[in-house]
Amino acid sequence: MSKLAALPSVEKLAAALAPDIPLPRPLINLFIRREIDRFRQLLLADEEHSRESVEAAIKSGLREFANSRLQPVINATGVLIHTNLGRSPLGPRAASALQTIATGYSNLEFDLPSGTRGKRAGYLETALACLLETEAATAVNNCAAALVLTLRTLVAEGKNEVIVSRSELVEIGGGFRIPEILETSGAKLVEVGATNKTHLRDYQKALTPQTALILKVHRSNFYLEGFVGEPEIQEIAKVAHDHGIPLVEDLGSGAMINTDELAPIEHEPTPQECLRRGIDLVIFSGDKLLGGPQSGIIGGSAKLIAQIKKEPFFRAVRCDKLILTTLQESIDQYLETKADPTQSDVPVLTFLRTETHALKERARAIIAALPGLEAQITIAETLARPGGGTMPRSEFPSIALKITPRDQSIPKLAKKLRLGTPAIVGYTTDDALFLDLRTVFPDTDHAVTGALKATLSS
Ligand SMILES: *Cc1c(COP(=O)(O)O)cnc(C)c1O
Secondary structure, eight states: OHHHHTSOOHHHHHHHHOTTOOSOHHHHHHHHHHHHHHHHHHHHTTOOOOHHHHHHHHHHHHHHHHHTSOOOEEEOSSEEEBGGGTBSOOOHHHHHHHHHHHTSOOOTTEETTTTEEOOTTHHHHHHHHHHTTSSEEEEESOHHHHHHHHHHHHOBTTBOEEEEEGGGOOEEETTEEHHHHHHHTTOEEEEESOSSBOOHHHHHHHOOTTEEEEEEEOOOSOOOOSSOBOOOHHHHHHHHHHTTOOEEEEEESOOSSOHHHHSSSOOOOOHHHHHHTTOSEEEEESSSTTOSSSOEEEEEOHHHHHHHHHSTHHHHTBOOHHHHHHHHHHHHHHHHTSSOGGGOOOHHHHHHHOOHHHHHHHHHHHHHTOTTOSEEEEEEEEEEEEETTBOTTOOEEEEEEEEEESSSOHHHHHHHHHTSSSEEEOEEOSSOEEEEGGGSOGGGHHHHHHHHHHHHOO
16 A cells, blocks of 8 residues: 555656557556556555556556557468458558548538439449349448348348258357347247258248248358258248248358459359349348458348338448448449459458469568578468458468577567567467468568568567
8 A cells, every 4th residue: 555655646657657658648647547546456455566566567558558559460360351350451442432531521411413412322222233233232330230130120020030040050250149139130030950951841841920031141150061951042042932031141251253263262152143042132241251341231122122221220230431432442343343353452352362472472572681580481381261250161372481589489579570560460380470471461561571670680
């Protein structure tokens, strides 16, 4: 107690401990006050803490707090859509539109020809429907919201049963599970089939007058192998339609191009394929393989989309102008590069199709710029992954810098790189730190070189 009373005032501590920490002063003061309170409790509980150790703890705590601010990271993990690292980066075209719309006024809900109130996202919805080769489409804040919104729209009092195969009761990440999402939406889950096999008759037998829809959920983040089987989408669609109910699919990733044509990986089903097979509404993310902003896209039947847009919950999950403008650029670009997707500037697609020899050349150039460091740096053949809960079987060849430091531990070097500016995140094994170049933007190679120089110089 007495020792803490001897601490200088919060203001003085802030000046002494955080002269170079780039945080707003009130935030630094708040942090210090909380830390002092915390230590006071510890001292009351008879823990020993010297004034010096308290000050040192506050100082390092402040640095960690400053590091938790949203900031750029060089993704050297080789995981293309890394959920922890912000999923898909936007391309230059979407980023530039974002800058323009964000910093000025726009016709967000204004009809320029008539000079009166206009429809939000009207252009985008038409462009989306065109790209999806379907009747109508709309977008909301993310795929989970799109699913909840769709379910809320399609289930009603006395008609709230949603049929899902037991092989598709997925946890989509962040702890969210399909059964819970259904419950939140006022739907009653009707599970059919077994974990490994679901037959058409399972769907048929589960139909009642209370059935609102059949839901398919793409097994995007895991796979089933062995004695497995399920009916064709076309067959399930026929069962649903004969019963007068829609078939909805939560597709998750939503690739707009044939992924297997870009890299030696699986074919990720496209929303277009699903719709062609008889799905009435397909739902997918904007910031997974699509490479746009965080959003959830719903496409399909014009009648159902109109119903969805009238549901009051739509208002709660509608996109803001920043999302709408970046999604608009992303979708326009897909439409414009349909004939030649290699012309697209979407970074995840560029990373997917980059040849390993190009990565190897960059690795060589980085190593050549780093003579005489306190480490052994070699070029390693590694495996990259799509990530983002998509294509769990699709590892494909990549190239990494394999770094074995001489005078420091591997975890310590990895931490130094994470705490640098810009932060660099790779992955470690027992004998090396790996920086996979597939997910590193080539124009940041110099930053990787600089960081290695700074952390590995004697
Ligand atoms: C990723 C995923 C979601 C969630 O998408 P968000 O855009 O993060 O809300 C939902 N369903 C499936 C099948 C997914 O893979």
